[in-house]
Every structure is written in structure tokens, then in C-alpha cells.
Amino acid sequence: MTTSISTLSSSILGPEISLAPENHPFRQEFRSWLAANAPGVPEPLDQDKRFEMRRAWQRTLFDGGWAGPAWPEDVGGRGAGPLHQFMYYEELALARAPYAANTPGIALLGPTLMVVGSDELKARFLPAILSAEEIFCQGFSEPNSGSDLASLRTRARLDGEEWVIDGQKIWTTWAQYADFCFVLCRTDPSSERHRGMTLLVCPVDQPGVTVRPITQISGDPEFAEVFFDGARAPASYAVGGVDDGWSTAMILFQFERADQGFTDHSRMLVELQDIAADLRASANVLSAQASASTRRTLADIWIRCQQLRRFNLRTAVRGEAGESIGMGGSIVNLFWGELERDIAELASTVHGPRGLLAGTEPSHRLLAGRGGTIHSGTSEIQRNIIAERLLGLPR
Ligand SMILES: Cc1cc2nc3c(=O)[nH]c(=O)nc-3n(C[C@H](O)[C@H](O)[C@H](O)COP(=O)(O)OP(=O)(O)OC[C@H]3O[C@@H](n4cnc5c(N)ncnc54)[C@H](O)[C@@H]3O)c2cc1C
Numbered sequence: 369m370t371t372s373i374s375t376l377s378s379s380i381l382g383p384e385i386s387l388a389p390e391n392h393p394f395r396q397e398f399r400s401w402l403a404a405n406a407p408g409v410p411e412p413l414d415q416d417k418r419f420e421m422r423r424a425w426q427r428t429l430f431d432g433g434w435a436g437p438a439w440p441e442d443v444g445g446r447g448a449g450p451l452h453q454f455m456y457y458e459e460l461a462l463a464r465a466p467y468a469a470n471t472p473g474i475a476l477l478g479p480t481l482m483v484v485g486s487d488e489l490k491a492r493f494l495p496a497i498l499s500a501e502e503i504f505c506q507g508f509s510e511p512n513s514g515s516d517l518a519s520l521r522t523r524a525r526l527d528g529e530e531w532v533i534d535g536q537k538i539w540t541t542w543a544q545y546a547d548f549c550f551v552l553c554r555t556d557p558s559s560e561r562h563r564g565m566t567l568l569v570c571p572v573d574q575p576g577v578t579v580r581p582i583t584q585i586s587g588d589p590e591f592a593e594v595f596f597d598g599a600r601a602p603a604s605y606a607v608g609g610v611d612d613g614w615s616t617a618m619i620l621f622q623f624e625r626a627d628q629g630f631t632d633h634s635r636m637l638v639e640l641q642d643i644a645a646d647l648r649a650s651a652n653v654l655s656a657q658a659s660a661s662t663r664r665t666l667a668d669i670w671i672r673c674q675q676l677r678r679f680n681l682r683t684a685v686r687g688e689a690g691e692s693i694g695m696g697g698s699i700v701n702l703f704w705g706e707l708e709r710d711i712a713e714l715a716s717t718v719h720g721p722r723g724l725l726a727g728t729e730p731s732h733r734l735l736a737g738r739g740g741t742i743h744s745g746t747s748e749i750q751r752n753i754i755a756e757r758l759l760g761l762p763r
Contacts, residue, residue, distance in 0.1 A: 394452050401432055402460070405432060407421070413727070421466055422466050430498055430500065434446075436498045437453060438450070439478070439482075450685075450687030458634040461635040473493075475627040476627075477620070480608075489605065493569070505543045507549040507551035507594055508520075508537070508617070510536060510538060518562045520535075524554070533553055536595050537593070537596075539743070540591055541591045542590065543591070543592040544589070548569050548571055549569075550567055553568055566609075566610050567607040567620070569601060570596070576596060576598045577596060578597070580595070584735070586736040588732075621745070622693065622694065625698055629700035637670070643715050643718055644666060647662060650718050662717055669711060695753055695757045699750075701744055705750075708737050708740030
């Protein structure tokens with residue numbers, strides 16, 4: 369028996385009549401485009417090949433006018449609103465499309481530039497971010513400044529028409545593929561904590577920058593240490609105000625914290641459907657007791673995914689009315705990170721001992737999934753923000 373994609377989507381994602389493709393030409397158009405253009409094969413496990421596939425896919429999206437639907441039309445977007453974006457990510461998930469390669473550019477730097485960037489920087493970088501012609505990485509964390517980012521020590525000073533940057537960043541995702549790093553630096557040497565920082569865009573391919581990949585528990589060198597030793601960037605490459613980098617970073621964090629959960633709830637629901645199929649097929653691998661508890665976990669996670677989806681839908685509807693998610697991004701990030709970890713564990717469990725074999729998709733997913741509760745701010749930090757800033761609880 370074949371299942372049509374619209375039956376499939378409403379059974380996976382939930383019965384949202386108002387979001388059905390027949391009511392939304394945008395959704396219908398993108399679904400048809402994906403049917404003709406999505407690669408239809410999973411991302412390879414090998415990291416270099418995975419990156420290349422994502423880069424090629426982003427170019428295909430760009431050529432089709434689909435790389436950044438919410439971006440302005442003059443830089444290759446469609447000027448679409450939040451509700452269309454919500455549908456866009458759902459369609460990508462249902463088509464099992466790869467991620468785009470330039471996520472730090474599309475999800476973090478690009479939107480931040482649109483809010484506080486100079487016209488020169490917008491014209492210089494936005495089209496290249498969207499087309500994946502130039503790849504960006506995020507240089508915020510330092511060896512002793514992760515959650516406590518305000519303690520960072522990488523510094524930059526103006527030398528004529530250039531910034532000169534010295535210091536070290538760490539955990540910089542996919543820095544080895546990047547053309548530019550957006551680096552949060554201390555630019556006022558007498559400043560402390562949240563004052564006197566600037567966000568600078570620094571070219572990576574120069575003698576003053578050394579990228580040293582770090583291998584993760586999954587076996588992938590997904591992130592890197594990045595050393596700045598007299599690295600140079602044009603004076604005009606400051607994003608937002610000079611010495612006002614903390615405000616710029618907070619704008620960027622709002623995009624970062626909301627992004628992954630917003631773009632991923634439907635990928636998670638698709639993955640849960642696959643896990644349910646694996647669970648049915650693995651009845652003889654798991655004991656009856658293990659199988660029952662795994663089914664309960666599956667149901668629990670599915671409910672949490674649906675909660676995330678409802679929250680995202682509400683955010684999209686409010687976004688249409690001009691409301692920003694603000695600190696609510698921490699709720700999305702917390703839900704997303706813990707779901708990412710728990711789904712990876714569940715996927716491994718249903719495969720029994722085979723799910724732990726090195727070099728297999730479930731074991732890779734299990735180990736890489738641990739990072740979900742750490743990057744873009746740990747779950748503890750998100751809970752602090754929710755408690756103090758959203759609920760008004762005492763510190
Ligand atoms: C897969 C992955 C990709 C990443 N990519 C990037 C990237 O591209 N660019 C980048 O700049 N960074 C990146 N990071 C770094 C990430 O942002 C930091 O790891 C994170 O902010 C935590 O900082 P830390 O590692 O220094 O841990 P620490 O801040 O030292 O925290 C250690 C532990 O203490 C807890 N803790 C710390 N302070 C508090 C507090 N006030 N209250 C309660 N608990 C607290 C934390 O929750 C954590 O459990 C990445 C991390 C991972 C795992």
C-alpha cells in the first residue's frame with residue numbers, strides 16, 4: 369500500500385487543516401519543487417562528504433530561490449513571513465532534505481546583520497551567505513569563557529584601517545571549512561564583563577589565523593580551536609556598534625536559541641516515525657519488558673515534540689503580528705536540546721546491541737546527540753534564563 373505525502377504529513381506532524389498544502393500555495397509550490405529537486409538520499413556519515421553534500425544542496429536551494437525564504441528578495445530570498453517559514457521547515461523535513469551548509473551564516477550572522485549591520489556589510493555578505501559561496505563560523509566560546517561569555521579575553525585593536533585580533537576561541541563548529549569567523553572580541557582594553565566588546569568578521573585564510581580541529585566523542589572533528597595571532601580584518605567589518613558587541617551578541621543569541629528548535633521539530637517527528645517502524649521490526653531484538661518501556665519513552669518523546677511544534681506554531685503566528693520571540697528562544701532551545709539527546713538514545717535502544725556498534729548511524733547519532741544540551745547555551749543556562757527573565761524568579 370502506498371501512502372500519499374499529504375496523508376503522511378498529517379499523520380506525522382498533526383492534523384493542521386489550516387496548514388494543509390491545498391490552503392497554502394507557498395507550501396504546495398515548495399513541496400512540488402522539493403519533489404523534483406531534493407537529493408532523496410541520507411546525508412553521508414563521513415564529515416567531509418556530509419559538508420560537501422550540504423553545500424551543494426544549499427546551492428540548489430539558492431538557485432531555486434529557496435535558500436532563505438524569509439530573507440529580502442534583493443539578496444535571493446522571498447520576503448516570506450514567519451508562518452511560511454514554519455511550513456518551509458516542515459516541508460524540508462518531510463522531504464528528508466539535508467541541512468544547509470552555512471547554518472551559522474544563515475541562522476545567526478545574516479539575521480543579525482539585517483538588524484544592526486551597516487549597508488556595506490549587508491551588501492558584502494548577505495548574498496554570499498545565502499548562496500554558500502562563503503562559509504561562516506561562530507567564534508564566541510573561549511577555553512575559560514563558555515557559559516560565562518562576558519569573561520572573554522580575545523582582544524582587538526584598530527591599526528589604521530584594520531582590526532588586529534589576538535586570542536583563542538574553542539568549540540568553533542566547522543571552522544575548518546569556513547572562509548570567515550565572526551569573532552566576539554574585547555576592543556576596549558580597560559573594559560570589564562559586558563562592556564567594551566565588538567563583533568568582528570575576520571577572514572580565516574590568512575597567516576594570523578590557525579584552525580586546529582578537535583575530534584568529538586562521535587569520532588568527527590566537528591569543531592575546532594581557532595587561534596588569532598595578529599589576525600587582520602578591515603575596520604568596516606564591525607557588526608553593530610564598536611564597543612557595543614554585547615548588545616549585538618544578545619541579538620544574535622535570540623536568533624540562535626530559537627532557530628534550531630524552530631527548524632527541527634518536524635525532523636524530529638519524522639525521525640520518531642522511523643523509530644516506531646524500527647521498534648516494530650525489532651520486536652525479536654528487545655525483550656518484552658524493554659520493548660514496553662521503549663514504547664512508553666517513544667510516546668513521551670512524541671508528546672514533547674508536539675509541544676515544541678505547538679510552541680513554534682504560536683511563535684510563528686505571533687511573529688506574523690510583529691511580536692518577536694525574545695527570551696522565549698530559551699524555551700525552544702531547552703526543549704530542542706533535550707529532545708535531540710533523548711531521541712538519539714531511543715534510536716540506539718531500538719537497535720539493541722547493534723545500535724552501539726562504532727561507525728553505524730545510531731551510534732554516531734547517540735554520541736553526537738549529547739552536544740544538543742550544550743551548544744547555544746547549556747540546558748542549565750537556559751533554565752536560569754527562563755526562571756529569572758521569563759518567570760521573574762529570584763536569582
Ligand atoms: C557540539 C557543539 C558545538 C559548539 N559550537 C560552537 C560554535 O560554533 N561556536 C562557539 O562559540 N561555541 C560553540 N560551542 C560551545 C558552547 O557554546 C559551550 O560549550 C557552552 O556555552 C558551554 O560552555 P563551556 O563548554 O565553557 O562550559 P562551562 O560554561 O564551563 O559549563 C560547565 C558546566 O557548568 C554549568 N554551568 C556553568 N555556569 C552555570 C550557571 N551560571 N548556572 C548553572 N550551571 C552552570 C554548565 O551548564 C555546564 O554543565 C559548541 C559546543 C558544542 C557541544
